Amino acid sequence: MRQTLTEIYDARVAEGTLHADAAQRALLPLLETVRAGLEAPVAKPGLFGRFSRQRPEAVRGLYLWGGVGRGKSMLMDLFCEATRTPKRRVHFHAFMQEIQAKLHEARKSNVQDALKPVAEEVAASVRLLCFDEMQITDIADAMIVGRLFQTLFDLGVTVVTTSNRVPEDLYKNGLNRQLFLPFIEVIRDQLDVQEIESETDYRQHRLQGAQVYFHPIGRVASEAMNALWDELTGHDETTRLVLNVKNRDVVIEHFHNGVGRASFWDLCGRMLGPGDYLAIAGAVRVLMVDDIPHLSSSNFNEAKRFVTLIDALYEAKVRLICSAADEPERLYTEGEGSFEFERTASRLREMQGAEWGAERAG
Structure with a gap:
């Protein structure tokens, strides 16, 4: 019936x-x-x-x-x-x-x-x-x-x-x-x-006061990330988010109701640019990034892309949840670009705030 x-x-x-x-x-x-x-x-x-x-x-x-x-x-x-x-x-x-x-x-x-x-x-x-x-x-x-x-x-x-x-x-x-x-x-x-007028903002309520930056990378961080993912998606089946940017597909493998999840290497190990990261920032409300490594001259290009990604997420007020090899200030301590990374580390700290992204309404 x-x-x-x-x-x-x-x-x-x-x-x-x-x-x-x-x-x-x-x-x-x-x-x-x-x-x-x-x-x-x-x-x-x-x-x-x-x-x-x-x-x-x-x-x-x-x-x-x-x-x-x-x-x-x-x-x-x-x-x-x-x-x-x-x-x-x-x-x-x-x-x-x-x-x-x-x-x-x-x-x-x-x-x-x-x-x-x-x-x-x-x-x-x-x-x-x-x-x-x-x-x-x-x-x-x-x-x-x-x-x-x-x-x-x-x-x-x-x-x-x-x-x-x-x-x-x-x-x-x-x-x-x-x-x-x-x-x-x-x-x-x-x-x-x-x-729809509701006093309850479920997504912000779920994240309010919650830890959103997990380090070091390992089983504990992975379990914490998975638990938050399940909470935000309601255990529902997810889909792939495919964004066409200048006739190229930019893919977030896991996506549900404005919440996306990808690994550092999916986002920064590929040749993506500012336009790609702006498209991602415009398409998600919450982004979960797994396994951010230590950054140095050995992965300089990936580090540059990560800085660009964080800038795009920061400007768009996207809620960031991530697991990383170390605290923000100790992710990039040597090599070309380490000085410029201080701003990125500061933004990573700010984006951990309980109210981060709450004012984003459109």
């Missing part, structure tokens, strides 16, 4: 996999309405079916916004898992990177309007798009996003998305923002905009 989203939520609370939250529960009927519209039988073509619309109309979607850790992604995942329709759940940043890559390929064929076939390709495979963390920071995305989504809606695609910002604050103070404003109208026209 089909369970409602509220019944699924209550069952998970009863079994202890979710904490009851009145603000979260109040939003479930809105998601249930979207689900019911998507699962409703589609009328079959009649006598003149060949002239009929090829796809059902888009169901009015939902734009769920609020501060970090309010449970937005959890609610969207619950909805997405339970809804029986062709669907895709994807981080918004990763989706837009895919769209830009497809547009680049489409333009090679000298098509008059590259966006239309790209949108049609998306609409051919899904009826529901679930986006995590809608945000616009790139001018290239800002210039196309309004027409892209209007085309998707016209093709019958329904969107449910989370965001840390009210629609009017998307791409705030961005270059040529007046060209972006029609997208806000599209959101308001096609999606119900709803704030």
